[in-house]
Every structure is written in structure tokens, then in C-alpha cells.
Amino acid sequence: MKALLSTKVGPPETLEYADAPDPEAGPGEVVIAVKAAGVNFPDVLIIEDKYQFKPPRPFAPGGEVAGVIDSVGEGVTNVKVGQRVIGSLGWNGFATKAKTQAARVMPIPDAMPFDEASAFILTYGTSFYALKDRGHLKAGETLLVTGAAGGVGVAAIELGKAMGARVVAAVSSEEKAAFAREAGADDAVIYPASGMSKQQSKDLAEAFKKACGGGADVIYDSVGGDYCEPALRAMNWDGRYLVIGFPAGIPAPPLNLTLLKSCSIVGVFWGASVAREPKLHEQNVRELFKLYGEGKVRPRISARYPLKDGAKAIRALADRTATGKLVITMD
Incomplete structure (x- = not known):
């Protein structure tokens, strides 16, 4: 797979567009074939080790993705292969495939396109x-x-x-x-x-x-x-x-x-609330999908970047020049 990797502490310009091993779903996990990934301010911080979490390198930034379930691990029952989903990852989302716990994935409405879905949950x-x-x-x-x-x-x-x-x-x-x-x-x-x-x-x-x-x-x-x-x-x-x-x-x-x-x-x-209060999060997401269906909320995507140019999206966010949401697309 392809990924935008942080191999050393530094600004967006230090990220490397490179090949990486395909992830494999373990028990309770899923692998998502990523179609789009939202860019958020934690992505600016995490590559400079300024975020609350400091994952081991190499890793890809990217905390929210939308795509299709590529594979599921043992014991996964809430989603199935081929289903359209949103995933809340924390990191490793700026890649063509991403692995996460099945509990951090949920189906998206059929009418919601992948780019808007990837810009929605966080x-x-x-x-x-x-x-x-x-x-x-x-x-x-x-x-x-x-x-x-x-x-x-x-x-x-x-x-x-x-x-x-x-x-x-x-x-x-x-x-x-x-x-x-x-x-x-x-x-x-x-x-x-x-x-x-x-x-x-x-x-x-x-x-x-x-x-x-x-x-x-x-x-x-x-x-x-x-x-x-x-x-x-x-x-x-x-x-x-x-x-x-x-x-x-x-x-x-x-x-x-x-x-x-x-x-x-x-x-x-x-992010901590999602882990500590999953039922509250699930209820909030249901209410948000309802508001989306009613046309009361909708991500305002101002720019889309291919994965190889993802560092430019993070730079725009870091420089506070962006309006609305920025999205990285994989196709």
C-alpha cells in the first residue's frame, strides 16, 4: 500500500510518500480500503510530537477516514467486508489501507459521499x-x-x-x-x-x-x-x-x-470521551447523521489533495490559511 509516513519529528515537509506493508486485521479489528481522509489540527501536532499521543515511528498521520471494509478479524460482527464506513483511528489514516478496532468503525448513510464522510466525525x-x-x-x-x-x-x-x-x-x-x-x-x-x-x-x-x-x-x-x-x-x-x-x-x-x-x-x-463513553458517542453520531439527513449540517470542503500531496494540506492547516475542511483522497 501507499502511505504518507512520519519517519522523524518535524513539520509537514518531513513526511515521506512511500510504500508500506499492508495491515492485517487481528481479533476484533478491521482493515479499511481508504477512499478519503479528513485533515485535522491534531495531524499538525502529532508529527512534531506535540500531541497527547506519540505513536512509534514510522506512522502516518490521519485520524479519520472513510472507505470500504477490506477485511475483518476474528469476532467482528458490527461490520462486514464491502460495507461503506467511517473509521476513527487516531493516526495511520493517510494511507490507502488502514487498520483499527472494529468498535471505532461505523456504517455511513448511502447518500453520504466518501469525502464528506471523512470530514464529518471528528x-x-x-x-x-x-x-x-x-x-x-x-x-x-x-x-x-x-x-x-x-x-x-x-x-x-x-x-x-x-x-x-x-x-x-x-x-x-x-x-x-x-x-x-x-x-x-x-x-x-x-x-x-x-x-x-x-x-x-x-x-x-x-x-x-x-x-x-x-x-x-x-x-x-x-x-x-x-x-x-x-x-x-x-x-x-x-x-x-x-x-x-x-x-x-x-x-x-x-x-x-x-x-x-x-x-x-x-x-x-x-477523543478520550469516545473511548470512555462509547454509548454517548454512538448516540451523538446517530443524532449527527439525522441532522445531516435533514440538511442542517454538511462538511464544507474547501480543498482536496491527492495522498502524495498530503503534506501540503497539513501545511495549509498549520499556517491557518485554510477555511472549512481539507480532505486527502486516495484515488
Whole structure:
């Protein structure tokens, strides 16, 4: 098979497009003939050993794939050879074949194409778990989404609207603001693309408050860094601040703000939740497929890359130039 391999710690340019042994399904495992793979921010981190998990090398990045079951191991009953599926792997997805536990695979609707399927579970699964199970977002509340033009950000916009919230998108350019509004955001705030002065931080907090009609009930922060504090200052009483990721750096917010607003900072580790709470995950996926069937959510794929050019997709994500979802295709 072909794979995009990380053989040493480094940026996307260190990845090697090479031959690799075909995986074999052991007991409780399946092998997927991969048709498409979603590109996500953990792929940027894992090849530089900055992610929560550090697999032994060589390995391929790629945590979510869509394809057809190629073979099944002993004891597998939930899927069969030839079935169209989504697989949540963690890594090794940027390859023409991928092995994973059968419990991490599920059939996809017949009407869902492989590219959209490969861009669905991680972003929408993360955002749905965040908003529903961690943020307890209610209809009529106001949701502020940072990094709103990225994959998980756009998913949060669509899901927030489907859940009956007013959604404000926070992005770094006019182009991304237009993209977020097209995805359903009610308003958008443009923040500086790099570090801010104290005055800029205060001004951004006021801009967030104004756009949110006084403040946000739930903040979905997929950026971190200098954007954390002004967002937290725009929080309503009893609000919930959802920690999603840190492409702009790990922030250290002044915790007195949580006291003054009686608000909560809530961690969101979707990958661990899937392993710890599989029944919750299965229910969430059923609800997400229903929303997809109703046309309320749909991956917004902005670019597709062949496997040999997969490093370019990861670079675009690392440089924060991408909007929506990026997908690697195998054919």
C-alpha cells in the first residue's frame, strides 16, 4: 500500500510518500480500503510530537477516514467486508489501507459521499460533544465561536444554529467572516491575526460583547493564545467557556474573571470521551447523521489533495490559511 509516513519529528515537509506493508486485521479489528481522509489540527501536532499521543515511528498521520471494509478479524460482527464506513483511528489514516478496532468503525448513510464522510466525525463529533454535553447550550442562548472559519469552528456554527442559539463568529479576516456568515453565523468579529497589545485586547473584548448583545453564554474557543482573555471578559453570568484547542498558544487567563462572572472553564477532550463513553458517542453520531439527513449540517470542503500531496494540506492547516475542511483522497 501507499502511505504518507512520519519517519522523524518535524513539520509537514518531513513526511515521506512511500510504500508500506499492508495491515492485517487481528481479533476484533478491521482493515479499511481508504477512499478519503479528513485533515485535522491534531495531524499538525502529532508529527512534531506535540500531541497527547506519540505513536512509534514510522506512522502516518490521519485520524479519520472513510472507505470500504477490506477485511475483518476474528469476532467482528458490527461490520462486514464491502460495507461503506467511517473509521476513527487516531493516526495511520493517510494511507490507502488502514487498520483499527472494529468498535471505532461505523456504517455511513448511502447518500453520504466518501469525502464528506471523512470530514464529518471528528469535527462534528467534537463540536456536538462540546456544545451539547460539555457546554449544555440551550435554545435562545448566545454562542461565540473563535476560529470560526476552521473545520471544528464551522461545525460549531452549524450545530449552534441547529440547537437554536444565536451564533457570533470570531475570525482573522474579512474573507473568513464572509465564509462564517455563509455557514450560518448571525454576526462576525474580526480579530488581529497575531499578538495583541493590552488596548487591542480590551477593544476586542468590547467588540465581542457588542456583537453578542452584551455577552456570550457559551464560548467555543478553538484558538487559545491572546484571544482567550478578551473572550472570557465577554462571558455572561453563569457562562461556559469551552477549551477546544491552542493553535495560537496555551493561554493563562486571569481566574478572577471566572469568580466575577460565576462562569466555568470546561475542558473538551472528545477523543478520550469516545473511548470512555462509547454509548454517548454512538448516540451523538446517530443524532449527527439525522441532522445531516435533514440538511442542517454538511462538511464544507474547501480543498482536496491527492495522498502524495498530503503534506501540503497539513501545511495549509498549520499556517491557518485554510477555511472549512481539507480532505486527502486516495484515488
